[in-house]
Structures are given as C-alpha cells and as structure tokens.
Amino acid sequence: MARRALVTAALSLLLAGASAAGATPAFKAGTFDPPRLAPDFSLPGSDGHELRLDRFRGKVVLLAFGYSSCTEVCPVTLATFAAARRKLGAAAADVQVVYVTVDPQRDVPERLKKFLGSFDKTFIGGTGTEAQLAAVRKEYGVTAKRIPYGDSYTYSHSSFTYLIDRGGRIRALMPYGHSPDDYVNDLTILLGE
Amino acid sequence: MRARSLVLAVVSGSALALLAWSALAPVESASRAQIFEIPHGTWARRMSGDKVDILPDHIRLTLGIRDILVLRNHDAVPQIFGPTLMMPGQSLRLPFEQAAVYTFSCTAHASGQMIISVQPYPGTPWAKIGWRAHELGWRLRLLSAHIWYRYRF
Numbered sequence: 283m284a285r286r287a288l289v290t291a292a293l294s295l296l297l298a299g300a301s302a303a304g305a306t307p308a309f310k311a312g313t314f315d316p317p318r319l320a321p322d323f324s325l326p327g328s329d330g331h332e333l334r335l336d337r338f339r340g341k342v343v344l345l346a347f348g349y350s351s352c353t354e355v356c357p358v359t360l361a362t363f364a365a366a367r368r369k370l371g372a373a374a375a376d377v378q379v380v381y382v383t384v385d386p387q388r389d390v391p392e393r394l395k396k397f398l399g400s401f402d403k404t405f406i407g408g409t410g411t412e413a414q415l416a417a418v419r420k421e422y423g424v425t426a427k428r429i430p431y432g433d434s435y436t437y438s439h440s441s442f443t444y445l446i447d448r449g450g451r452i453r454a455l456m457p458y459g460h461s462p463d464d465y466v467n468d469l470t471i472l473l474g475e
Numbered sequence: 476m477r478a479r480s481l482v483l484a485v486v487s488g489s490a491l492a493l494l495a496w497s498a499l500a501p502v503e504s505a506s507r508a509q510i511f512e513i514p515h516g517t518w519a520r521r522m523s524g525d526k527v528d529i530l531p532d533h534i535r536l537t538l539g540i541r542d543i544l545v546l547r548n549h550d551a552v553p554q555i556f557g558p559t560l561m562m563p564g565q566s567l568r569l570p571f572e573q574a575a576v577y578t579f580s581c582t583a584h585a586s587g588q589m590i591i592s593v594q595p596y597p598g599t600p601w602a603k604i605g606w607r608a609h610e611l612g613w614r615l616r617l618l619s620a621h622i623w624y625r626y627r628f
Contacts, residue, residue, distance in 0.1 A: 312544075312569030318562050423560035442559070455559055459573065 309471060310464035311445055311454035320345070320444070320452045321421035325382065325408035328394035333408040335450060338378045342472045343446040344465075347424045347439055349385035350397035355441045355458055363443075364402040366465035373473055376448075379405040384426035384439050386415055447472050497607045498600035502540055508568070509536060510545040518552045532589055535613070536571055537606060539596040544569045 320335055320343075327333030335343065344363055348356035360381070367374040381398060383389035386409050389397075394407030409415070419426060426439040441458035445468055454468060511534075536542050547566040548554045554561050561567060571577075574595040597606040 308570075310570070310572070312567050314561075315566050315568065316564075318565065421560070423555040444559075452559075455567070455569070457569070457577065459575070 309454050309468050310460060311443075311456035311468050313454045314452060317447070317451040317453050320446045320450055321418075322450075323382075323408070323414075323418045323421070325410040325414060325418070326391050328391045328398060328407035328409075330391070333380070333406060335380070335446065338380070339450055340448050341376045341378045342448060342469055343444075344377065344379045344469075345382070345422075345444040345446055346379070346442075347382050347384055347419065347422075347426065348441075349383050349437055349439070350389050350393055351385065352437070352439075355439075359441065359443065359458065360398070360401040360405070362460070362462050362465060363405070365462035366469065367402060367404070369462055369466045370469060370473075373470075376473055377469055380408065381405060382408045382415065382418060384415060384419070384424075384437050386410060386412055445469070445472060447475065494604070497604045499603070502537075502597055502603050502606055504540045507541055508543045508545045509534065509541050510547070512547045513550050513554055515549045515551060517550045518554070534589065534591045535594060535609070536591060537594045537596065538571070538574055540606075542571045542593065544571070544591065 322335045323333070325333045331337075335345075346356075346359055346363075348359065350356070360379075363379050367377055367379075370377065379398075379402065381394070383394060389407070389409050391407070391409055394409060398405035398407050408418075410418075418424075422444065424440040426437050429436050429438055443456045443458075444452050445454040445456060447453045453472060456465065456468065534544065536544065545566060545568050546561070548561040548563060551563055553563065559567070571591075571593045574593050577591040577593065579589045579591065594606075595602075597603045
C-alpha cells in the first residue's frame with residue numbers, strides 16, 4: 283500500500299513537473315471522449331485462473347488481441363509491452379498486460395503461458411471457445427479472419443491495443459507500431475491519475 | 476501586338492509568382508485535426524438500402540500540418556471505426572506521428588474499409604507544390620460532394 287502511494291506520488295510529481303514546464307501531458311494513442319466502461323468477459327486464463335478484467339481494477343490494463351503463432355504483429359507488440367514495463371520500473375507493478383487469443387484451436391492456456399512468459403512472466407492470456415472469443419471481439423469491435431496457409435492457417439487480426447484505466451474505462455487505443463517510449467508516456471499519464 | 480505581349484507577360488509573371496509562392500511559402504494549417512462526423516441516421520439509411528458514403532474511403536493526412544484524425548459518432552447506434560466500437564455521442568481523437576499507410580475496417584463506410592495515408596511533412600519546394608495541388612484537388616472534390624449531397628437530399 284505504501285509502495286503504491288510512493289509510486290503514485292512519484293508519477294504525480296513527474297506529471298506536475300511536465301505541466302509546470304508548459305508541456306501538457308498528451309496521449310500518443312487515440313483517445314475516447316467520453317470514455318466507456320470496458321466490456322468484461324470471463325475466459326480461461328493462462329495463469330490457471332478465470333480471466334476477468336475486474337480482477338485488475340485499480341491497475342492500468344493493456345488489452346491486445348492476437349495469437350501465439352503470429353510471426354509479424356504479436357511478437358513486436360508483446361516485446362514493446364515488455365520493454366515499456368521495464369522502463370517504468372517499480373510503477374510497472376500497476377500495469378497488467380492482457381492478451382486474448384483469436385486462435386483457440388492452438389492457443390490452449392499452457393501454450394499461451396509459455397508464449398507470453400517468453401516476453402514477460404506477468405502477462406496473462408485468455409482463451410476459450412470460438413463462440414466465447416467471437417463474442418469478446420464483437421464487444422470491442424476487433425476483427426480476426428482465418429486465412430488458410432498450406433496445410434495450416436494464419437490470422438489477419440486487429441493490431442491495436444486498448445489502454446484501460448484504473449477504473450476499468452477504455453481511455454485510449456494505441457495503433458500498432460508505436461515505441462515503448464510512447465507506451466511509457468501514456469501509461470505514466472494513466473498511472474498518475 | 477504590344478497589348479498581347481503585355482497580357483502574356485502579366486499571365487506568365489503571375490504564374491511564376493504563384494509557382495514560387497507554392498514552392499517557398501511555409502505550409503501550415505489553422506488546425507491539425509481532420510474531422511469526420513457520422514451523421515445521425517446513417518445506420519437507418521443504410522438499413523433502408525440507401526448507399527451511404529459519408530466517410531471517404533481514403534483519408535490523407537500530413538505530418539506537422541494535419542495529422543490528427545477526429546471521428547465523431549452522431550448516430551443513434553454504436554459504429555465501428557478501426558477495431559473499436561464507438562458509442563453514440565462518442566468521439567475518437569487519433570494522432571499520427573509516423574508516415575505510413577494504415578488500413579481500418581469501418582462499418583460507417585459503405586465499402587467497409589478505410590485507408591489512412593499519412594504523408595511526411597512537405598519540406599522541399601517540390602513537395603510543397605505537390606501538397607498544395609493535392610489540397611486544392613481535395614477541396615474541390617469536397618465542394619462537389621457537398622453540392623451533390625445538397626441537391627440529392
């Protein structure tokens with residue numbers, strides 16, 4: 283509790299300093315006005331527990347959709363999250379990455395745990411049935427299209443990341459390709475609130 | 476003969492002055508935001524079979540001049556823009572800092588897709604001329620679309 287208060291105070295000081303210097307902290311991500319409550323879901327989590335967003339109320343959540351066999355977008359996005367958390371230092375304890383698969387056939391909880399753990403042990407993945415995951419995607423407007431590839435398949439999927447504040451509201455949407463520093467910028471704003 | 480030469484000289488001089496201004500004058504914009512609004516009733520009109528093209532399928536932004544996309548949903552139902560669902564009355568302000576081509580799926584558009592092309596800042600004289608020519612063409616297209624919409628509805 284005391285550690286969290288210290289982290290919040292440090293972030294507030296950082297933001298206050300920026301404001302005093304005339305630089306209003308601005309999001310690098312797209313921002314919603316007014317923000318809406320992030321639709322919750324209940325999925326089998328890679329940590330062995332039920333994955334629900336309300337588990338992380340009080341933390342800032344980075345919510346992304348993808349699949350562990352993705353060779354282009356997902357590894358870059360997850361490596362960026364991991365780098366941003368490292369840069370945040372102690373404040374990263376209040377940042378939770380939630381990664382929901384679009385490929386339930388291959389992404390069972392154990393596989394997700396191993397895949398996400400290779401980036402950061404704290405990342406939690408969610409899987410489920412095709413119907414469950416399609417319902418979650420619909421709530422967030424996420425697209426995922428299965429594309430046959432030889433004897434296997436790939437997915438074309440949305441590559442944005444949602445930034446959800448401590449109160450569980452979708453505050454921002456970060457397009458693919460932003461740097462860890464951009465995430466640190468936006469997470470610092472949300473953590474300081 | 477002398478009058479004709481004079482007219483020719485004035486026209487040529489004006490064209491050269493315009494070209495010089497286009498190439499050298501700083502490129503700037505009163506607002507960095509490119510605003511698009513989904514009008515109330517868009518969904519209902521589409522559901523009734525009306526072909527609705529409120530949003531262009533290709534949006535061009537330029538870094539440092541107009542590089543913030545603002546989309547406002549004035550419709551009575553949620554609309555998808557990019558990967559996200561926008562509630563009635565909600566707006567999305569999306570800044571761009573990297574020149575690239577971004578593709579979004581978008582139910583607010585009749586084709587279901589929107590491409591956002593973010594161009595680098597026109598730093599060279601040729602790039603400034605190109606940007607101004609495109610801007611003029613875009614504004615003329617916008618004007619003709621506005622006139623068409625006004626007479627159509």
